[in-house]
Each structure stands twice: as structure tokens, then as C-alpha cells.
Amino acid sequence: MLLRSAALLCLASLAAAHSIPQPSAAAQQPSAAAQLSQLLGPVVEGAVSRALAAERAAQQQCAADAGQRALVRLEERLDQLGREVAEMQGALAAGRAAGTERSGEDGGQQPPETPPEERPESGPACERQPLPLPADSSPHEPPERRACARSCLQLRDQGGPQHDGVYWFTGMPVPVLCDFSHDGGGWTLLLTTISQHGWDPFSVRARNKNSPSLTENHSILEYGDVIRNLTEGGRFAYRIEAKAEQGRQRWGGIWFAPRHYSFVDETGAQTDVSLVRRFDDWDYKDNGSNGGMPWINTRGNHAMFPVLTTTTPDSKDWWGTLVTHVSHENEPRRPWISTNPRSSGTVLYWMKENINNV
Numbered sequence: 389m390l391l392r393s394a395a396l397l398c399l400a401s402l403a404a405a406h407s408i409p410q411p412s413a414a415a416q417q418p419s420a421a422a423q424l425s426q427l428l429g430p431v432v433e434g435a436v437s438r439a440l441a442a443e444r445a446a447q448q449q450c451a452a453d454a455g456q457r458a459l460v461r462l463e464e465r466l467d468q469l470g471r472e473v474a475e476m477q478g479a480l481a482a483g484r485a486a487g488t489e490r491s492g493e494d495g496g497q498q499p500p501e502t503p504p505e506e507r508p509e510s511g512p513a514c515e516r517q518p519l520p521l522p523a524d525s526s527p528h529e530p531p532e533r534r535a536c537a538r539s540c541l542q543l544r545d546q547g548g549p550q551h552d553g554v555y556w557f558t559g560m561p562v563p564v565l566c567d568f569s570h571d572g573g574g575w576t577l578l579l580t581t582i583s584q585h586g587w588d589p590f591s592v593r594a595r596n597k598n599s600p601s602l603t604e605n606h607s608i609l610e611y612g613d614v615i616r617n618l619t620e621g622g623r624f625a626y627r628i629e630a631k632a633e634q635g636r637q638r639w640g641g642i643w644f645a646p647r648h649y650s651f652v653d654e655t656g657a658q659t660d661v662s663l664v665r666r667f668d669d670w671d672y673k674d675n676g677s678n679g680g681m682p683w684i685n686t687r688g689n690h691a692m693f694p695v696l697t698t699t700t701p702d703s704k705d706w707w708g709t710l711v712t713h714v715s716h717e718n719e720p721r722r723p724w725i726s727t728n729p730r731s732s733g734t735v736l737y738w739m740k741e742n743i744n745n746v
């Protein structure tokens with residue numbers, strides 16, 4: 389709700405800036421807001437002042453990156469706002485009725501309605517401009533207030549400070565590591581493999597999942613689709629870096645994939661992806677890789693050791709493999725790209741849910 393009204397104000401100033409007619413609901417908003425605060429009274433005084441602060445912040449943000457794209461988004465939010473105002477008015481009416489009954493001492497027909505800001509669907513209070521967790525803190529438990537954003541990309545798009553590091557986002561069951569420093573920023577780390585030891589089709593989905601790290605084995609692949617589900621356009625982006633112990637943006641690239649592709653696919657059939665940036669000089673010249681999105685190999689055949697791979701399913705080759713099974717532990721090659729690097733080294737696998745500014 390607070391976000392909505394902030395967005396509305398933002399829309400109003402954008403509309404003025406663009407000299408376009410304001411939607412009629414926007415014109416009604418001041419009276420709706422006044423009505424709401426009158427009804428809610430002191431119960432939500434804090435909320436109202438937070439809303440005003442958010443509105444001011446939104447106005448500043450607006451001035452900074454006003455544009456057609458923002459305008460379209462805000463228009464969509466406007467529709468939601470109308471619905472939420474109606475909902476809240478309904479809740480208020482019910483709350484006042486319940487209050488009247490309570491004061492009569494022997495009402496007791498229905499439990500009183502919880503005030504709107506405490507209703508579960510409103511969600512707990514969240515941090516609009518979160519800082520990453522300090523390096524020496526334990527990320528295992530969510531902090532008192534999560535980030536309002538749902539992903540690294542949303543955090544980037546909200547402006548404010550952007551520090552690489554670990555965040556707890558709304559709607560995400562695990563902490564995630566964000567990269568704002570490369571390829572447009574807004575990247576979420578899904579997987580880090582330091583060595584090939586300890587991986588199988590289960591651990592590749594989630595391993596040390598509450599300890600995101602660039603320097604330790606880690607996977608939250610099974611939560612990749614939570615962020616993918618935030619995709620607004622037709623495609624999302626993923627990024628693979630190999631030999632990451634030697635530096636970033638090496639021996640991999642950035643791909644775009646259709647929005648329905650899954651990070652936990654087990655078919656190997658998700659091949660309609662496009663390589664849009666190549667890190668270092670490698671090619672798909674081997675027989676093994678189908679060049680598609682990495683898939684989890686759960687087949688009990690000879691090729692059991694590719695665990696997360698772009699290998700053609702049921703092929704006898706294994707090039708294009710990012711993560712191998714423990715049974716492959718003593719095999720010197722971690723067969724990533726056939727000529728160079730034959731061994732993947734440390735692999736970092738990232739995603740972001742849209743393809744702008746890559």
C-alpha cells in the first residue's frame with residue numbers, strides 16, 4: 389500500500405513532466421488518502437508518516453530515472469492501487485464494526501479484524517534500502533527486517549546503495565549473494581563449485597544453502613525459479629564463469645533463455661537459448677555440448693558423472709559439464725570446454741530475471 393501510493397505520486401509527477409493527462413484515479417487519490425488516514429486515525433499514524441517518507445523518496449527517485457518504462461510500470465501499479473484502497477476500506481469498515489461490538493462487552497460473535505498493517509497478506513515490515521550483511525555475520529538466520537526487494541535486480545532497480553554482498557529478500561527462503569559490479573549488475577548467485585567433490589543430483593540443487601559464497605561450495609539452484617518467476621519480459625539471463633579462481637568474467641558467458649525455462653530441468657531439452665556475450669575465446673566445437681541451458685543429470689547411465697551439464701542427453705560425451713559426481717573425483721578433467729579450459733575450475737553460475745543492461 390505504501391509502495392502503491394508512493395508509486396502514484398511518482399506517476400503524478402511523471403505525468404506532469406511528460407505533459408500527459410493524468411489518469412482519473414490519480415486525481416482521486418488525495419481524497420482517498422485523506423479518507424483513509426481519517427478512518428485509520430492514530431492507529432496508522434506511523435504508517436502514514438512512513439508512507440509520506442516513501443513518497444518523498446519515490447519522487448526523488450522518479451526525478452532521477454523518469455522515463456517511459458517507469459511510466460508503464462506505474463500505470464500497472466495504479467490499477468493495483470485502486471483494488472487495494474477498496475480492500476482496505478472494506479477492512480476498515482469491518483474493523484470498526486468489530487470495535488463497536490467489543491465495546492459492548494458481550495458481543496463475541498466474530499473475532500475482531502486485525503488492523504490492516506498486521507494482516508498476514510500485508511507482509512511484515514521490510515527494509516527499502518538494505519545494506520548487505522556484514523562479512524563476519526552469520527547469514528543463516530534472516531535479519532529482523534528483510535529487504536523489500538525480491539531479488540538483486542529489484543534492489544538495483546530501486547536505486548539506493550548497491551553493495552555486492554549477501555541479502556535476505558522478501559519471498560526468498562535463503563540468503564543470496566548479489567553482484568552489482570559486473571554486466572549491468574543485479575545478478576543473483578545460484579551456484580559456486582570450488583571442487584568437484586561432494587556433488588550429486590541432490591546436492592547440486594541445494595548445498596550450504598544458507599552460506600552464499602564465491603569461495604566455497606554453494607548451491608541454491610532449486611530456488612532459481614523463484615527469481616525466474618519475477619521475469620517481466622519474455623526472457624531472463626544467466627551467466628556462467630569458469631576458472632573463477634583466476635578472475636571474473638572468464639571462460640563462460642551470458643545467455644538469454646525463454647522465461648519458462650527452469651534451473652532444475654532434468655531433460656536437457658532446453659536448448660533454445662542465445663549466447664549474447666562470450667568470456668574468453670572458446671567454442672562449442674566439441675561433440676558433447678548441445679549449447680543449451682545447464683540441466684541436472686539424474687539418469688543412471690554411464691554419464692552419471694555429469695551432474696550439471698549442457699551435454700547432449702544420452703550422448704557418450706561429457707563436454708559442457710559444469711559439475712561432476714563424486715565418482716569422478718579422481719578424474720583430472722572437469723570437462724567444461726574441450727580445448728581450453730578442459731577443467732572448469734571454480735564455476736560461478738548466476739541469473740537475473742530480465743535482459744536489460746546486460
Ligand SMILES: *[C@@H]1O[C@H](CO)[C@@H](O)[C@H](O)[C@H]1NC(C)=O
Nearest residue numbers: 582583584585586596604605
Ligand atoms: C568444498 O569443496 C572442497 C574441495 O573438495 C572441500 O575441501 C570443502 O570442504 C568443501 N566445502 C564445503 C563447505 O563443503
Ligand SMILES: *[C@@H]1O[C@H](CO)[C@@H](O)[C@H](O)[C@H]1NC(C)=O
Nearest residue numbers: 610611612613614615616617
Ligand atoms: C513459478 O510460477 C509458476 C506459475 O505460476 C508456479 O507454478 C511455480 O510453482 C512457480 N515456481 C516457483 C519456484 O515459485
Ligand SMILES: *[C@@H]1O[C@H](CO)[C@@H](O)[C@H](O)[C@H]1NC(C)=O
Nearest residue numbers: 673674675676704705707726
Ligand atoms: C566427435 O565425435 C566423433 C565420433 O565419436 C569423433 O570421431 C570426433 O573426433 C569428435 N569430434 C570432436 C571435435 O570431439
